[in-house]
Amino acid sequence: MPGPTPPPGEDWRTPWKGRVDAADGEAGWRWHQVVQPWSDAPGGSAAAGVALLGLASDEGVRRNQGRAGAAEGPLALRRALASLPAASAQPLIDAGTVPCLDGDLEAAQSRYAERAARLLDQGHLVIGLGGGHEIAWASYQGLASLLQSGRARRLAIVNFDAHFDLRRDVQATSGTPFLQALEHARAHGWDAHYRVLGVSRAANTRALFDTARSLGVQWTLDEQMTLLHLEALRAELAQWLEGFDAVYLTVCLDVLPAATAPGVSAPAARGVAIEVIEPLVQTVAGCGRLRLADVAELNPRLDIDQRTARTAARLVWQVAQAHCGARSP
Ligand SMILES: N=CN[C@@H](CCC(=O)O)C(=O)O
Ligand SMILES: [Mn+2]
Ligand SMILES: [Mn+2]
Numbered sequence: 001m002p003g004p005t006p007p008p009g010e011d012w013r014t015p016w017k018g019r020v021d022a023a024d025g026e027a028g029w030r031w032h033q034v035v036q037p038w039s040d041a042p043g044g045s046a047a048a049g050v051a052l053l054g055l056a057s058d059e060g061v062r063r064n065q066g067r068a069g070a071a072e073g074p075l076a077l078r079r080a081l082a083s084l085p086a087a088s089a090q091p092l093i094d095a096g097t098v099p100c101l102d103g104d105l106e107a108a109q110s111r112y113a114e115r116a117a118r119l120l121d122q123g124h125l126v127i128g129l130g131g132g133h134e135i136a137w138a139s140y141q142g143l144a145s146l147l148q149s150g151r152a153r154r155l156a157i158v159n160f161d162a163h164f165d166l167r168r169d170v171q172a173t174s175g176t177p178f179l180q181a182l183e184h185a186r187a188h189g190w191d192a193h194y195r196v197l198g199v200s201r202a203a204n205t206r207a208l209f210d211t212a213r214s215l216g217v218q219w220t221l222d223e224q225m226t227l228l229h230l231e232a233l234r235a236e237l238a239q240w241l242e243g244f245d246a247v248y249l250t251v252c253l254d255v256l257p258a259a260t261a262p263g264v265s266a267p268a269a270r271g272v273a274i275e276v277i278e279p280l281v282q283t284v285a286g287c288g289r290l291r292l293a294d295v296a297e298l299n300p301r302l303d304i305d306q307r308t309a310r311t312a313a314r315l316v317w318q319v320a321q322a323h324c325g326a327r328s329p
Contacts, residue, residue, distance in 0.1 A: 048123030054097030060134025116142025128294030152246035263303030
């Protein structure tokens with residue numbers, strides 16, 4: 001039975017520790033007090049809720065000439081999530097972490113995809129904890145079960161990222177996942193659309209823009225994503241999402257300014273402010289058709305004062321909140 005998979009010698013509960021406000025009773029509960037392990041056995045984790053699933057991999061980043069360390073992301077992210085307030089009535093499930101063993105990224109992506117597909121079958125919102133952005137090919141393969149079975153017909157992939165990640169390479173990397181996804185969907189005759197918000201003209205070559213154009217990808221530049229643009233962007237994004245019956249949201253943390261997210265392989269020289277990213281993430285997560293979300297590229301080795309981990313945790317928390325329709329007190 002594939003329960004949570006902590007590092008050797010560690011219990012699944014290891015990162016789920018934090019402040020306890022005993023005097024406040026249930027109103028003072030935090031995530032570490034409500035999270036429960038996933039059980040794939042009949043009767044286990046029966047009610048649909050939010051399921052966290054890690055991919056401890058930076059093999060894709062290594063293959064993409066980046067800086068290693070994102071394999072430690074899922075653990076750091078759970079630690080940062082532990083003390084956030086528990087405001088949703090829906091179950092919060094820790095479905096463990098899939099490790100990348102011996103550099104076999106493809107096997108790790110397949111195992112993650114199988115587990116994600118089972119969680120989706122059980123009706124959970126899956127939130128993937130990266131890991132390099134190679135998590136996106138794993139997440140997409142998990143979602144493919146919805147398209148394969150006809151449970152979803154039109155898939156929107158919304159990526160907040162400074163990069164297109166549409167590289168054509170001889171092997172899967174953190175820079176290839178969306179080309180892999182779009183080509184896979186096309187080969188199967190499935191309707192999948194890819195949209196990137198936060199693209200940096202200084203971080204993508206002309207070849208990548210050409211690939212994006214040739215595939216009909218929609219994108220918004222980082223410079224077109226200020227507070228002045230926010231309301232128009234939000235309205236347009238919400239309307240665009242109405243055309244889809246399944247939505248996959250992925251956040252590459254290098255879309256944020258380096259001061260907010262220093263703990264990534266490729267920090268942004270400009271980036272898009274969290275004041276803009278957060279409401280747009282809420283728009284996607286609250287659209288009613290979000291099936292899977294993930295957060296990628298957290299590299300704790302490069303982080304400063306857990307800034308990136310805390311920001312990533314806040315976004316995960318917002319996704320869970322928006323999805324459950326919960327309102328902060
Ligand atoms: N997932 C990240 N992808 C970026 C990395 C860029 C860089 O290392 O400078 C990319 O391939 O474009
Ligand atoms: Mn990126
Ligand atoms: Mn990326």
